[in-house]
Amino acid sequence: MGEGVDDGVGDGKARRMPRAVRERQMLDAAVVTFGRRGYRAASMDEIAELAGVSKPLVYLYLNSKEDLFTACIRREAQALVTAVRSGVDPDLTADGQLWSGLRAFFTHTAEHPDAWSVLHHQARTHGEPFAREVSQMREEIVAFVTALIHEAAQEAHGATELAERDVAGLAQALVGAAESLAGWANASDSVTAKEAAATLMNFAWAGLGNLMRGERWSPRHQPAH
Amino acid sequence: MGEGVDDGVGDGKARRMPRAVRERQMLDAAVVTFGRRGYRAASMDEIAELAGVSKPLVYLYLNSKEDLFTACIRREAQALVTAVRSGVDPDLTADGQLWSGLRAFFTHTAEHPDAWSVLHHQARTHGEPFAREVSQMREEIVAFVTALIHEAAQEAHGATELAERDVAGLAQALVGAAESLAGWANASDSVTAKEAAATLMNFAWAGLGNLMRGERWSPRHQPAH
Amino acid sequence: MGEGVDDGVGDGKARRMPRAVRERQMLDAAVVTFGRRGYRAASMDEIAELAGVSKPLVYLYLNSKEDLFTACIRREAQALVTAVRSGVDPDLTADGQLWSGLRAFFTHTAEHPDAWSVLHHQARTHGEPFAREVSQMREEIVAFVTALIHEAAQEAHGATELAERDVAGLAQALVGAAESLAGWANASDSVTAKEAAATLMNFAWAGLGNLMRGERWSPRHQPAH
C-alpha cells in the first residue's frame, strides 16, 4: 500500500510517463482516497502522494478537487454499469437475467470496494454537483431492473397488470436491498458474491411472483393474537 | 429559519437558560447542519449561530466537534429505535409487527429528514468513531427484524428450519430495502409512509413465506429461451 | 519599522484590543504594504505581520484580500479628498482656492506617500473592482477643479465663453500635472509642498488666463526658422 500504484520505480522523482497513464494512476489513487476518507476529508496532498506524483501535476491534469471527484464518480459509475450489463445475457428469462446481473453486481462491488464506497456513500453525501452524477447511474440501474420486472410479468401468462408506481417501488426496494447486501458481504468477507445474489433472489423472486399473480399482502390479514 | 431553533425569547443576548435546554438547542442545530452539509463541511460557526449561542458555549457543553457529532448520532439513533419500537405491538403476529414497525420507520424518517441524513449518510461516510455508533443501532434493528423472521417461522407450522446465515441475509436485505425506500419516499414527497410500507410488505412477505416453506429460487430454473 | 504599528507591547501574542482599533491597525499596515509592493506582490502574511496580528484575524475583520484593498482605497481616497477640501476656503477667489487646494494636496501626498502610491499607482493598475473606486475620487477632484475654472471665468469680466471639452481637458491636464509633481516632490525630498504648488500655479494660471481672454495657441504661429 506504500507507493499506491506500482510504477515499477523505487521512489524518487516520478518517472516520465504518457499523460493517459498518469491520469489513470491519479484516478486510481483518488478513488482509494475518496472512498476511504470521504470527499472533504481526502486531501489533494494525500491523493498526489498515493499516485506518486506532485500535487501540481494532479491539478494540471484534473483541474480541481471537484473535477477530480467527478471524474472518479463518472469512471466508476461507468465501470459498474458496464460490469453489470456485460454479466447479463439478454436471451435468458427475466429471472435468469436478474440472477446473473446480481452476481455481476456483487462481484464488482466486492472487487472494487473503494469504488463502491465512492459511488454508494461518498458521492451521495456531498451536495449537488456529485449527487446528480451518481443519481443518473442509479436511475439507469433502476430502469434496467424495472424493465426486467415488466419482462417477468409478460413471461408469466395471465399476470395481473402492475401499477407503475408499484413497479417503481419494487425496483427501488430491490436495488436498495442489493446495495445493503453489498455492504454486508463486503464487511464479512466470508460471504461470497454468489451467496449474496442467492439470498436476494430468494428474498425477491417469490415476492415478485406473488405480486404478478395479484396476491398482495394487506394489513387486513392481521388476526388478533 | 432566521434564528434557527425557536427559543421562545425575543432575541437579544441569549437569555440564561437551563443547561439541558441549551444543550438540546445545540444538538438540534447540529443535526440540521450536519445533516445538510455533512460532517466536514459543517462548521462550528454555523452550528453555533443556528443554535443562537456563542461558539465557546458549544465547546463548554459539548467539548469538540467530534463529540458533538457523536452526541447527534446517539440521540437520533435512540430516537429512531424508540420510534420504531413504540410503533410495534408485540402481541401482534409477526407480519403485523413488521408492518407497523415499517410504518413507524417511514414516518419517523419522513418527519426527521436531517436526522435521517445524519444516521444514514453522514455518519457512515466518516471513519471510525462514527460509523461504529450507527452500526450498533443498525444491528439493533437488524436483530429486531431477525427476531421477527424467527417468530414468523414459528407461527408457520411445519416451517422448514432456516439457516442462520439465510436469516441474517434476509434481514440485511429487508433493512436495506427499507433504507432505500425511505430515501425514495423522501425525495418524491408524493409517496406516503404508508405506501412505502405497503410496497415493502408486498415485496418481502411472500418471499419470506416461500422460504419458510422451503421453496427456494435456484439457478437451475433457468430454461433456455 | 519593525513591528509596524506601535501597540505598546513588546511582541508575543497580540494584546486584546477593541475591534475598531485593530481594524485601523490592519488598514494602516495594508496601506503600507500595498503601497510599496503592489496589490499582487503584497502578501496577506506580510500585512498581518506588520499589523502585529495573525492572518485569520485579518480575514475575520476584512474578509478577503480584495476587500482589504478596497477598504484601503476607500479610506485613503476619503482622506485625500477631505484634506484638500478642508484646505480650501470657498470665500477666496478662484486662484486663491486653487493655490490653497494644491498646497493641501501636495502636503497630504508628501505626508502619506504609501497612501498616495496606493491611490495613484496600485489601485489603477489592477483591474476593475479597484480602478473604479479610485476613478470616482479622481472625478470628484476633476469636478472640483472644473468648477474652479468656471468660477475663474466668471471673475474675469468679459471672459470668452469656454467650450466644455476644453475645460475638461484643462482640468485633466492640471490634475495630471499635479500628480506628476507630487511624485517629483516625493522623490527628491528637497522640494516642499509649497514649492510644488507654486510651480504649478505659475505653469497653469497664465495659461488659464490666456484662454479666458480667448487667446489660444495655434499651430499657425509656427514660423519657419
Added chain:
Amino acid sequence: MGEGVDDGVGDGKARRMPRAVRERQMLDAAVVTFGRRGYRAASMDEIAELAGVSKPLVYLYLNSKEDLFTACIRREAQALVTAVRSGVDPDLTADGQLWSGLRAFFTHTAEHPDAWSVLHHQARTHGEPFAREVSQMREEIVAFVTALIHEAAQEAHGATELAERDVAGLAQALVGAAESLAGWANASDSVTAKEAAATLMNFAWAGLGNLMRGERWSPRHQPAH
C-alpha cells in the same frame, strides 16, 4: 485574437523561424499580457500561449519573467522615444517642436495602448529592477522638454533668466499633464491625438511665456472676497 500574434503560418506546430522573429512575437505577446494583466498577474503560460510557442522556448530566449518584462520595457521605451524624436523637426521654433512632439506622443500612445500601459502603469508599480528602466526614459523626455524650454527662453529676447529648479518643475508638470491627457484621450476615444496636443499647448504655452517674461503668479494676489 485567438492565436495572438499573426505569424503568417496556417497553424500546426509552430514552424521553425529565425530567432529574431520568434523573439519579437514573444515580446509582442508579453507586452499585451503585461499591459492588460499587470506584471504579477500575467502568467508565463498565458504569454507563451499567446505567442504561439511553448513555455521552455520563452525561457530559452528570454531567460526569466523578470528579464522578459525588462525587455518589454526597454523595447517600448525605445519605441516611444524614437516616435517622439522622429516627429520633431529640430529646425522649427521651440513651440513648433513642442507641438509636433506632443502630437507624436499622443499618436503613439493611442496606437499602442498596451505598450503605454506597460510603461506608464505596470513598470512603475513594481519595485526596483523595473521602475529604474522606465525612469530613465522619462528623464530623457523630461530632458528634451527642458531643452525646449531653454530654447524658447533664448528665442524670447529679453527673457528673464529662469532658475534651474523652476525649469525642472515645469518640465515635470508638462510631462505629467501629457501623461494624464494620454490616459484621458485613450479612455474616451472621441478625443484625437491632435486635440489632446492642442489642449496641452493652450494650457502650457501661455504659462511658459509668462514665466519667461518674469511674470509669476504669487499668493499675494489673493484679495479678500
Added chain:
DNA sequence: GATGAATGAGGCTTCATTCAT
C-alpha cells in the same frame, strides 16, 4: 530547435479550538 512532463515554493482562505474578561 522545440516541447511534453514535472515540481518546489508560496499565496489565499478556512476552521477547530482556546483565552481573558
Added chain:
DNA sequence: GATGAATGAAGCCTCATTCAT
C-alpha cells in the same frame, strides 16, 4: 454563565522554472 478576541494548522490552488527527450 457567557462571549469577543485571537490563533496554529492545514487545505486548495497557481506559478515560475527545469528536465529529458
